[in-house]
Amino acid sequence: MTRRESSAIVFPKRLVDGENRAAALIRDALAEKIGGPSEARSFELLSGRPPRQPHAGRWVFAIGAMAALALFSAQSLLRSEQSLEPKITATAESWTPKRALPAARELGAPEVQPEPAQPKLERAPPARSARPDPAASDTASCAELSRAGKYEAAVQCYGHIAQGSSMAAEIALYEKARLESRALGRGAAALATLDEHGRRFPSGVLASEVGMTRIELLIRLGRGENALAAIESGLKGPLGRERGGDLQALRADLLSTRGDCVGARAALSLARAAGVHPSRLQTAEQRCPAADDAANVAPRSNQDAP
Amino acid sequence: MDASAGAAVDSVHALVDRCVAGEPAAWRGLHRHYHRTALAVLRRLGVAPHQLEDACQEVFLDVFQYLPRFRHEADFRTWLYRICVSHARVARRRARVASLLGGLLTSFSGEGGGQPLDEESASRKLAKAVDKLSEAERVVFVLFELEGLSGKEVAQIIERPEATVFRRLHDARKRFTAAIEEGG
Numbered sequence: 001m002t003r004r005e006s007s008a009i010v011f012p013k014r015l016v017d018g019e020n021r022a023a024a025l026i027r028d029a030l031a032e033k034i035g036g037p038s039e040a041r042s043f044e045l046l047s048g049r050p051p052r053q054p055h056a057g058r059w060v061f062a063i064g065a066m067a068a069l070a071l072f073s074a075q076s077l078l079r080s081e082q083s084l085e086p087k088i089t090a091t092a093e094s095w096t097p098k099r100a101l102p103a104a105r106e107l108g109a110p111e112v113q114p115e116p117a118q119p120k121l122e123r124a125p126p127a128r129s130a131r132p133d134p135a136a137s138d139t140a141s142c143a144e145l146s147r148a149g150k151y152e153a154a155v156q157c158y159g160h161i162a163q164g165s166s167m168a169a170e171i172a173l174y175e176k177a178r179l180e181s182r183a184l185g186r187g188a189a190a191l192a193t194l195d196e197h198g199r200r201f202p203s204g205v206l207a208s209e210v211g212m213t214r215i216e217l218l219i220r221l222g223r224g225e226n227a228l229a230a231i232e233s234g235l236k237g238p239l240g241r242e243r244g245g246d247l248q249a250l251r252a253d254l255l256s257t258r259g260d261c262v263g264a265r266a267a268l269s270l271a272r273a274a275g276v277h278p279s280r281l282q283t284a285e286q287r288c289p290a291a292d293d294a295a296n297v298a299p300r301s302n303q304d305a306p
Numbered sequence: 307m308d309a310s311a312g313a314a315v316d317s318v319h320a321l322v323d324r325c326v327a328g329e330p331a332a333w334r335g336l337h338r339h340y341h342r343t344a345l346a347v348l349r350r351l352g353v354a355p356h357q358l359e360d361a362c363q364e365v366f367l368d369v370f371q372y373l374p375r376f377r378h379e380a381d382f383r384t385w386l387y388r389i390c391v392s393h394a395r396v397a398r399r400r401a402r403v404a405s406l407l408g409g410l411l412t413s414f415s416g417e418g419g420g421q422p423l424d425e426e427s428a429s430r431k432l433a434k435a436v437d438k439l440s441e442a443e444r445v446v447f448v449l450f451e452l453e454g455l456s457g458k459e460v461a462q463i464i465e466r467p468e469a470t471v472f473r474r475l476h477d478a479r480k481r482f483t484a485a486i487e488e489g490g
Contacts, residue, residue: 015451015479022486025435026451028428039341043334046363147438149402182440283469 012279139168142175151183170204173197177213187221211239215250224254245274249281256287264288318382326374337366343383344390350448351394352437354401361397365389380462387455388463391445398441435485443478446471451479 016026142157158179161172174197181190194214201207211234218227231251234240240247252267264284271281321339324332344365345358353361368389376385439447442464449460450471457475461468 014454015482020483022435022483025428025432025486029432030452032427032429039338042341042359042362043337045359046337046366182442279472 012277139172139175142172146175146179146183151179155179155184165200167205170197170201170206173200174206174210174213177210181213181217181220187217191217191221208239208242212243212246215247219250219254224257228254245271245276248274249276249284252281252284256284261288319378322373322376322378322382325370326376333370336369340369340383340386341366344386347387347390347448347453348394348397350433350436350452351391351398352433352444353394353397357397357401361393364393364396368393381459384455384459384462387449387453387459391449391463394445395441431486431489435482435489438485439478439481443474443481446474447478447482450475 015023016030017023139158139161142154142161145151145154145157155176158172158176162169162176173193177190177193177197180186180193191214194210194217197204197206197210198214201210204210211230215227215230215234218224218230228251231247231254234247235244248267248271252264252271255261255267256264265288268281268284268288272278318339321332321336325336341362345362348358348361348365349355365386369386376382436444436447445464446460449455449463450457455463457468457471460471464471
């Protein structure tokens with residue numbers, strides 16, 4: 001398969017092809033050599049590893065994660081009592097996987113069940129109490145928690161700030177909804193937070209952003225009819241004036257999904273007129289003008305990958 | 307697909323078939339052919355230098371173990387990328403958990419092996435900007451922008467529709483560009 005084969009959606013040009021600072025940085029970085037072991041040395045090490053222990057890595061990880069949680073909880077307790085400095089009780093070596101390469105002759109034999117490379121634990125579980133840390137009650141601290149992957153703590157942090165009525169509270173409420181939706185996968189909670197935002201800050205600085213996010217969330221939750229109703233309502237108000245093109249693009253997509261090609265074409269035309277990037281209209285265009293093409297959209301690979 | 311690309315795919319098919327047949331030289335050939343690719347994508351996906359060696363070996367262990375199940379329905383390189391994405395995620399998660407145990411592991415210091423990155427190198431700056439992305443955005447951004455894969459290939463690797471790839475890429479670009487601007 002060649003790189004950048006034509007696909008159902010026409011992606012924009014790659015950043016590297018541009019002329020801005022980001023493009024220059026990517027070009028420079030791609031030109032630099034990636035460090036790491038030499039191929040010969042790596043293959044030698046690979047060949048020398050003893051037979052792989054199925055699931056060993058998962059157990060090592062699970063035990064390690066439990067140890068980390070226990071330690072983290074203990075550290076929190078100790079910190080709250082301000083009696084002891086946290087002590088390091090484990091080393092990096094604890095985390096070195098001890099799995100190994102099967103000999104080539106063994107590879108033709110029936111294998112063990114593929115070990116999923118992605119353990120179910122997607123994110124660090126909540127390790128904090130429900131009461132937010134007062135020291136973390138500013139937006140920068142919340143953002144730091146979010147960057148560190150501590151999404152639960154970040155949501156609590158933003159929730160604490162969002163109790164006020166300032167602009168910071170408005171922004172925090174929006175960030176809370178984004179985290180609930182994108183990081184924690186809690187669509188319903190995110191929707192409730194966005195609804196709360198709409199009630200408390202109907203003319204806030206993020207009103208249009210919240211409106212768009214809410215519609216996109218409804219679509220992701222499979223509530224297409226609700227999304228369409230929200231789009232129709234949005235088109236009549238300030239959201240339509242600010243983000244009319246985006247709304248029409250979403251509307252075209254939804255209408256084309258349910259087979260309403262007349263409505264979809266009208267929405268596509270309005271979206272084009274509003275200057276929406278053609279790549280965002282590709283799916284609806286393919287579904288509607290030529291129904292036969294829809295079958296070719298985004299075929300999924302069914303290869304087994306570990 | 308042009309003739310040279312077709313020939314390359316054929317040769318990879320042949321190499322894979324020879325590996326499955328148990329030919330030791332073919333294993334070495336496959337490793338030699340894709341070792342740098344795997345190393346580069348793991349590094350760009352945020353695997354710390356001191357973890358690269360181990361992560362790369364884990365990738366090839368999976369390749370060698372599961373290759374008999376590979377049915378040529380997808381491009382081998384796409385399949386390899388999918389394994390790399392899985393292992394990069396695991397490696398990053400391990401690093402995060404390990405950091406909870408006292409910050410013994412550092413993200414990009416190069417401590418303990420690999421090739422340390424120069425403080426001012428472009429790779430270092432790129433890594434810092436990419437680190438601002440969420441896990442999902444990072445994968446899409448790296449595969450599309452840095453590895454040059456098509457949207458369709460990225461969609462196959464992350465097992466999501468192309469529209470999702472596009473949306474994540476859009477978000478990732480905004481965040482990445484902002485990080486570059488902030489970084490000076």
